[in-house]
Amino acid sequence: MPDSAHAPLLTNPVRIRSIGCRTALGDAAESVQALNQGRVGLKPVPVHGPDGGEEVPLALRGEMANVIPPRWWDDLTGFAAEIPGAGWGSARRPVMFTSSNYGIDGLYSLGKSRDARYAPWATAHGCVQQLVEHMGWGRNVFLYSHACVSAQLGLYQAARFLDARLADEVLVLSFDYVGPFVAAGFHALKILNAGWPAPYADRETGSIGLGDGVAYAILDKEADGPQIRAQALYNEMYHFTSNAPEGAGFQKALQEMAPLPDPGNFWIKGHGTGTLEAGKMEAETLHRLFPGRPLVSWKGSLGHTLGSCALVELALALEASRLGTIPGTVGSGSPCYSPDVRTASFTAGNYDSCLLLSNAFGGAHGAMLVSHA
Amino acid sequence: MLKRYIQSFHSVFLDPQDESGSLAEINANLPKRAARRMSRMGMMLHYLLQDLDLRLDTTIVYGTCFSESSALEKYLDSFPHASPTAFQTSIHPGGIEQALILDNREVGAFMPMAGSRTLFLQMLKVALAAASEEVVICGGEEKGGWLRDFNLAYTSSFSFAMRLGGDSSTAIGELVWMDGDEPATEQIPELEQAVRDLKDVRELEMGGPGLGRLKISLK
Numbered sequence: 001m002p003d004s005a006h007a008p009l010l011t012n013p014v015r016i017r018s019i020g021c022r023t024a025l026g027d028a029a030e031s032v033q034a035l036n037q038g039r040v041g042l043k044p045v046p047v048h049g050p051d052g053g054e055e056v057p058l059a060l061r062g063e064m065a066n067v068i069p070p071r072w073w074d075d076l077t078g079f080a081a082e083i084p085g086a087g088w089g090s091a092r093r094p095v096m097f098t099s100s101n102y103g104i105d106g107l108y109s110l111g112k113s114r115d116a117r118y119a120p121w122a123t124a125h126g127c128v129q130q131l132v133e134h135m136g137w138g139r140n141v142f143l144y145s146h147a148c149v150s151a152q153l154g155l156y157q158a159a160r161f162l163d164a165r166l167a168d169e170v171l172v173l174s175f176d177y178v179g180p181f182v183a184a185g186f187h188a189l190k191i192l193n194a195g196w197p198a199p200y201a202d203r204e205t206g207s208i209g210l211g212d213g214v215a216y217a218i219l220d221k222e223a224d225g226p227q228i229r230a231q232a233l234y235n236e237m238y239h240f241t242s243n244a245p246e247g248a249g250f251q252k253a254l255q256e257m258a259p260l261p262d263p264g265n266f267w268i269k270g271h272g273t274g275t276l277e278a279g280k281m282e283a284e285t286l287h288r289l290f291p292g293r294p295l296v297s298w299k300g301s302l303g304h305t306l307g308s309c310a311l312v313e314l315a316l317a318l319e320a321s322r323l324g325t326i327p328g329t330v331g332s333g334s335p336c337y338s339p340d341v342r343t344a345s346f347t348a349g350n351y352d353s354c355l356l357l358s359n360a361f362g363g364a365h366g367a368m369l370v371s372h373a
Numbered sequence: 374m375l376k377r378y379i380q381s382f383h384s385v386f387l388d389p390q391d392e393s394g395s396l397a398e399i400n401a402n403l404p405k406r407a408a409r410r411m412s413r414m415g416m417m418l419h420y421l422l423q424d425l426d427l428r429l430d431t432t433i434v435y436g437t438c439f440s441e442s443s444a445l446e447k448y449l450d451s452f453p454h455a456s457p458t459a460f461q462t463s464i465h466p467g468g469i470e471q472a473l474i475l476d477n478r479e480v481g482a483f484m485p486m487a488g489s490r491t492l493f494l495q496m497l498k499v500a501l502a503a504a505s506e507e508v509v510i511c512g513g514e515e516k517g518g519w520l521r522d523f524n525l526a527y528t529s530s531f532s533f534a535m536r537l538g539g540d541s542s543t544a545i546g547e548l549v550w551m552d553g554d555e556p557a558t559e560q561i562p563e564l565e566q567a568v569r570d571l572k573d574v575r576e577l578e579m580g581g582p583g584l585g586r587l588k589i590s591l592k
Contacts, residue, residue, distance in 0.1 A: 008429065008430050008481055008482070008504070008505070010504060048452075048453065051453070053453070089583075090583055091552070091553075091555075091583050091584070091585065100464075100465075102487075107445070107449065107525075108449070108452075110449075110523065110525075111449030111450070111452065112449075112452065114519075116523055119523040119524065119525060122523070122525055123438075123439070123487075123489075123525060124465075124487040124488075125438065125487060125488050125489040125492075129489075138583050139491060139581075139583060139584060140583055140584060141495075142486065142488075142495050142498075142499065143486055143487040143488045143495075144484060144485065144486055144487075145465040145466070145485055145486070145487050146465070146466060146483070146484075146485045147464055147465075153484060153485075156482070157484065157499060157502070160499075160502045160503065160504060161502050163502075163504075164375070164501070164502040166375075166498070166501075166502055166552065180452075181448075181449075184452065184453075184455035184460075185448070185455055185457070185460030185461075185463075185464075186460075187455065188455040188456060188457035188460055189457045189460065189461070190457075233481055233482045233483065234429070234479070234480075234481055235473075235479060235480045235481070235483050236479055237470065237473040237474045237477055237478050237479050237480060238474065238477055238479075239474060240461050240470065240474060241461060252479075361461070361464060361470075362470045362474065364483070
């Protein structure tokens with residue numbers, strides 16, 4: 001890889017007018033409170049749900065099931081009904097959908113049964129179409145899917161649409177519900193195993209948990225309130241499932257953030273799934289570029305909410321800031337890969353912004369600097 | 374109105390009667406070991422992208438409706454002993470990642486999209502909104518097996534790549550978005566038809582109520 005080029009930054013701020021999420025621990029306020037209490041949302045669940053298999057750590061909002069409509073339908077439509085505003089999906093109010101799997105439990109059920117009734121729920125566009133019709137939204141909707149950086153893309157693209165004056169406001173809606181299709185895949189890769197995730201902990205074997213997550217944000221160009229101040233995307237394209245050696249990809253994704261003028265006093269919500277190699281690279285790179293900034297991950301409790309993690313965790317970060325206490329890295333303990341990793345909660349009042357990071361297969365990186373208010 | 378200049382447009386349609394033969398023709402230089410692991414989409418995209426100059430400030434917009442159909446079928450058929458390789462390959466946007474990872478071609482803003490009827494229109498709109506001058510729009514579909522019985526895979530294999538840039542003097546065409554100037558009725562071709570029209574007719578206009586109007590013209 002050439003050394004001179006950097007991932008370009010978007011630096012035109014956009015306001016987060018409204019934001020919310022749900023995790024296995026509840027809504028944003030409930031989830032933050034539970035994290036601050038050190039509660040772990042993950043529980044041992046058979047990897048194939050109703051069809052059995054080894055127990056793996058999953059943080060679900062309902063039991064996995066082969067049903068029509070999918071087990072997540074009522075949860076998602078209930079959440080979407082609470083999103084403020086009207087006219088979503090119209091010409092000036094596009095919706096950016098983001099997800100790694102769009103809840104395609106239907107594809108697994110179809111593969112097992114060859115029952116055509118699952119087909120409408122077996123594609124990303126099928127699931128979104130059902131939701132759009134149910135909500136009475138328009139057709140100006142965009143579907144992004146890039147594994148675990150998906151929500152970063154939706155937020156990035158929303159900012160672009162606002163900057164290019166293609167929209168007055170943009171709804172970003174992300175949902176990832178875990179089904180056997182996804183759980184079995186990560187289990188086959190051996191990173192979802194019987195172990196319990198401990199992000200950034202220096203230990204013998206790595207492991208992740210998976211979790212359900214749904215979140216939304218409404219973005220516009222007004223000046224007051226929390227703002228996304230900078231965004232960066234970078235893709236190593238080094239290997240499908242491993243990063244370039246020595247954290248070169250993490251460095252490239254983040255180094256443009258380091259010289260930002262007046263970045264504020266920020267803390268860092270890392271990606272931190274619980275895998276060893278990526279966790280070490282992330283923590284060490286962050287310590288090198290931003291020494292002394294507190295680093296946390298919440299995936300040891302919430303599980304990895306996959307393509308939705310960036311938006312779910314953004315909602316939690318802003319809620320934690322509002323409530324005054326930032327949760328630590330639940331599930332981890334010393335020794336960690338960096339002295340900056342915080343395992344205990346800390347006071348939000350000392351900080352005015354947060355750097356939020358996401359990584360994915362293919363060496364994909366997404367980063368955003370968000371001011372609290 | 375938003376406008377970008379088209380610098381190149383190329384497409385590949387595999388012969389439905391002899392997909393292997395078509396692939397062999399376009400991938401003569403592909404290492405055999407790598408080719409064995411790649412999907413048809415990955416191979417088609419590698420062929421189309423290999424000579425394009427991709428920089429870190431090139432925005433890539435990638436779209437496919439059904440993604441890696443063969444890998445999806447293999448993965449689903451592997452249950453209850455889920456295949457890690459098929460899972461990995463089936464993940465969106467596996468096709469283009471295969472093409473780029475083969476040559477370790479790092480990229481910056483990369484927008485993999487999904488969708489159906491309005492996918493191509495939305496991809497072009499995302500390209501027009503890109504922060505960078507250089508944009509590559511690419512995608513395609515691959516012919517499925519049993520998933521076709523459920524309309525969950527495509528009936529043919531094709532791929533395309535269009536490069537946009539700021540230099541009008543080297544342009545072979547234009548992409549123009551007319552926001553607010555919408556056709557009264559929806560005119561949106563399927564992705565394959567849109568690519569065929571661009572290849573053969575060299576002109577394409579599409580849009581609909583609430584979706585705007587877009588025009589592509591190629592020399």
